[in-house]
Amino acid sequence: MSEFAAVDSQPAELTLPAGTRNGLRQLGLVRALCLGLLVAALWAATRPYLGIFHDSRFYTLEALNSLLPGRFSHDLYFQYGSQGRFTIFSLIYAPLISLLGLSGGNIALTIAAQALWLSGLGYLSYALFRDGKLAVMAVAATILLSFGLAFPYGEAYVTPRSFAEALTFWALGSQLNARPVRALALLGVSMLIHPLVTLPVLAVWFLIEAARRRIWWLFAAVAAAAVVALAIAGVQPFSLLFARFDAAWFEIIRTREDFCFVSLWRWDRWFPIGGSFALGFFEFTLATPSERRVLVPVFVVGAGGILASLIGGDILRNVLLFDIQTWRFMWLFSLITNLFAVKFLLRFAVARPIPSSPTAWLLGLALGSTIISRFFEPMMIGTIILLVLALFAGCWEWIGKRPIPFLVRLALALLIGCALPVLFLGAQIVASWLSLSPATFWGALRQLGLSLCISGVIWFVLFRSEDRAHKRLHPAALLVATLVLTVIAGWQWDQRTPWRKFVDASNPPSGLTDLLPGKAPIYWEGDVATPWFLLKRASYFSCDQGTGVLFSRGTAIAYAARYESFQKLQTLDFRQASFCPLTETRRTTPLRRAELSALCTKETGLGALVLMERVADAPYRLWVSTVPFETLEQPSRGVLKAFSGDRFYVYTCADFRVTGT
Numbered sequence: 231m232s233e234f235a236a237v238d239s240q241p242a243e244l245t246l247p248a249g250t251r252n253g254l255r256q257l258g259l260v261r262a263l264c265l266g267l268l269v270a271a272l273w274a275a276t277r278p279y280l281g282i283f284h285d286s287r288f289y290t291l292e293a294l295n296s297l298l299p300g301r302f303s304h305d306l307y308f309q310y311g312s313q314g315r316f317t318i319f320s321l322i323y324a325p326l327i328s329l330l331g332l333s334g335g336n337i338a339l340t341i342a343a344q345a346l347w348l349s350g351l352g353y354l355s356y357a358l359f360r361d362g363k364l365a366v367m368a369v370a371a372t373i374l375l376s377f378g379l380a381f382p383y384g385e386a387y388v389t390p391r392s393f394a395e396a397l398t399f400w401a402l403g404s405q406l407n408a409r410p411v412r413a414l415a416l417l418g419v420s421m422l423i424h425p426l427v428t429l430p431v432l433a434v435w436f437l438i439e440a441a442r443r444r445i446w447w448l449f450a451a452v453a454a455a456a457v458v459a460l461a462i463a464g465v466q467p468f469s470l471l472f473a474r475f476d477a478a479w480f481e482i483i484r485t486r487e488d489f490c491f492v493s494l495w496r497w498d499r500w501f502p503i504g505g506s507f508a509l510g511f512f513e514f515t516l517a518t519p520s521e522r523r524v525l526v527p528v529f530v531v532g533a534g535g536i537l538a539s540l541i542g543g544d545i546l547r548n549v550l551l552f553d554i555q556t557w558r559f560m561w562l563f564s565l566i567t568n569l570f571a572v573k574f575l576l577r578f579a580v581a582r583p584i585p586s587s588p589t590a591w592l593l594g595l596a597l598g599s600t601i602i603s604r605f606f607e608p609m610m611i612g613t614i615i616l617l618v619l620a621l622f623a624g625c626w627e628w629i630g631k632r633p634i635p636f637l638v639r640l641a642l643a644l645l646i647g648c649a650l651p652v653l654f655l656g657a658q659i660v661a662s663w664l665s666l667s668p669a670t671f672w673g674a675l676r677q678l679g680l681s682l683c684i685s686g687v688i689w690f691v692l693f694r695s696e697d698r699a700h701k702r703l704h705p706a707a708l709l710v711a712t713l714v715l716t717v718i719a720g721w722q723w724d725q726r727t728p729w730r731k732f733v734d735a736s737n738p739p740s741g742l743t744d745l746l747p748g749k750a751p752i753y754w755e756g757d758v759a760t761p762w763f764l765l766k767r768a769s770y771f772s773c774d775q776g777t778g779v780l781f782s783r784g785t786a787i788a789y790a791a792r793y794e795s796f797q798k799l800q801t802l803d804f805r806q807a808s809f810c811p812l813t814e815t816r817r818t819t820p821l822r823r824a825e826l827s828a829l830c831t832k833e834t835g836l837g838a839l840v841l842m843e844r845v846a847d848a849p850y851r852l853w854v855s856t857v858p859f860e861t862l863e864q865p866s867r868g869v870l871k872a873f874s875g876d877r878f879y880v881y882t883c884a885d886f887r888v889t890g891t
Contacts, residue, residue, distance in 0.1 A: 268687055268715065270345075270348065271716040272373050273384075274719040279337070282332070283387045285385075286388050287763075288313065290327075290763070291307065292312065293320045294766065295308065297327060298766060302767075302768050304835065305751060306788060306789065306792065307769075309788065310778070312778060316424075326339055332735065334735075340387070344392065347384055350396040351396075352365065352369055354400070354403040354569075356403070357403035358406060363693075364572070368570070368571075368572050371569070372384075374685070375604070376604040381558070383562075383565045390424040394420045397417070397423070398431035400416050402434070413435060417431060426558060429559070430535060430559035430561070433527075434562065437526075437530065437531070438524070438527055441523065467553070471550045473549040493544040503536075511625065513567060513571075513574045516574045516628055533563075536556070536560065539555065552780065575590075578590055578628065589624055595616070596613070599617070602678065623638075680719060684715050690708075728858070728860075729858065736764060739855075745880045746840075746882075747837050750837025751837055752838045752839070753771055753839045771793070771836075776793070795833055798829070799825065805863040821841075822846075823845060823847040827886040838882045841881065850879045855877075
């Protein structure tokens with residue numbers, strides 16, 4: 231019988247190789263401090279700070295809106311209701327911005343969120359494994375492992391999701407420590423911050439508790455009846471349970487938010503899901519009954535979320551089920567399987583004589599390749615092929631209690647021989663394939679090297695530091711190495727572009743504000759953050775402003791109408807890898823005055839346009855920035871190139887409406 235036979239009284243116990251089972255308390259203060267710093271450094275190396283970026287922009291705008299009432303009331307993001315009504319996040323964020331400024335408040339909140347996230351993950355990891363060293367290894371692996379961007383966790387930018395994820399970690403850890411009431415209270419707070427992140431964890435909490443006490447199923451039935459009653463009473467958002475997308479609204483969502491439709495997912499989204507499910511199946515095969523009581527609910531919630539999204543959203547077009555986006559429940563499954571990866575790899579490697587050494591090494595290689603592909607996304611295809619093959623071999627040997635037959639091993643070798651070229655070919659094309667410029671490639675390579683160095687020192691602190699042959703190196707040399715790596719990681723953490731720093735931290739340039747008319751919303755080509763954060767004024771249209779089309783029909787219809795108007799200009803918004811679908815055709819002639827006149831006449835609420843191009847026959851005002859604006863544009867499908875410019879041409883719509891031309 232394997233030495234890892236189930237022991238229900240110690241569900242998370244793992245027999246590590248000899249000499250590695252000492253708890254963290256036996257490591258000493260210096261080494262414990264080093265581990266804490268190294269984990270933080272590993273996080274900083276893998277998740278650099280990019281400023282007020284991606285979804286962080288919307289929550290920052292929510293906070294600004296609460297500080298500057300009425301300033302953004304005519305912005306498309308707020309006109310028909312925003313996502314801010316679903317979270318109390320602005321109550322936390324706005325005071326920080328008021329105290330520290332826009333950039334300072336965002337940095338402070340980012341650091342606080344990430345510190346809470348790491349501490350919560352550490353608490354959950356120790357609650358699962360009851361072994362300090364294994365818990366640290368699991369946290370490091372979870373930071374490093376990734377199956378693409380389909381179901382991310384631990385984001386580099388601050389949103390309510392970061393805080394909600396952290397609170398759910400503390401909640402799950404509390405539940406595993408036999409404190410379900412405290413866990414439920416933490417989930418209640420998390421629901422106020424980000425309900426969509428909290429729901430899958432709440433479902434897992436329920437399944438675990440219901441497996442122990444069947445009375446919870448009665449409570450679930452009562453809760454379901456209450457939801458139906460609230461829906462019948464017309465209480466928001468429960469009333470949406472009986473609402474269905476009309477054809478026009480649904481088509482707008484299909485065009486802009488195609489990633490929300492399970493039926494429209496392409497292979498590049500299913501591949502990461504396949505990798506997570508393959509790892510989950512391998513772990514389930516090796517798991518004890520106690521461990522399965524954690525893994526099964528997580529799997530049921532993740533897979534059930536995808537199925538519910540397919541049926542409720544894609545097929546039934548139910549507004550509430552679609553808005554909940556239950557397919558996102560997979561983030562928890564991805565995180566838990568990554569958290570367990572090290573434990574089960576060690577279990578497989580030391581369980582003799584069942585597995586063969588080549589298979590154990592193959593599993594390690596596959597997981598290592600997955601870590602590398604975190605930095606080089608095009609390698610993900612070859613990595614997942616390699617991982618699935620390795621996990622297949624591991625499950626075969628574990629279930630069959632013997633090494634795989636020679637012919638099967640030969641077939642796997644041939645298949646892996648096909649997978650490895652794809653894997654390493656991805657490294658060669660990563661600098662030019664769709665997404666990475668040479669500068670980004672070398673930046674990713676630098677991050678990978680730093681992460682590997684930090685991971686190596688973590689391993690050394692956990693295991694090799696107790697070897698007498700290395701005793702002379704401790705504790706001073708170990709502390710110095712840790713501090714050096716931590717300083718390097720901290721120094722490279724802030725990777726904002728000069729333009730992003732300028733927009734996030736500057737006051738509105740008087741030379742620019744003088745050129746803009748009144749307080750009407752403006753259109754700024756290629757970067758909605760500039761009117762929002764630099765000028766503190768409403769934006770009339772951007773591709774990103776349509777983020778509310780899922781939750782508001784008014785936003786969807788207005789966004790689609792403005793999209794149709796601005797698409798004719800073929801500005802940078804329609805040449806970026808953004809939410810504006812890329813068009814096959816590109817403008818071959820310069821913009822003309824008549825086109826601006828037609829746009830301003832149709833869009834009566836538009837005050838001005840700020841473009842990167844001079845329209846020869848139209849009046850303009852020029853603003854030259856001291857910091858160049860930089861972005862990536864896609865002049866043709868499959869190719870990205872850098873775009874930079876410091877000259878901005880301001881076209882006031884009143885000039886065109888007065889002349890009528």
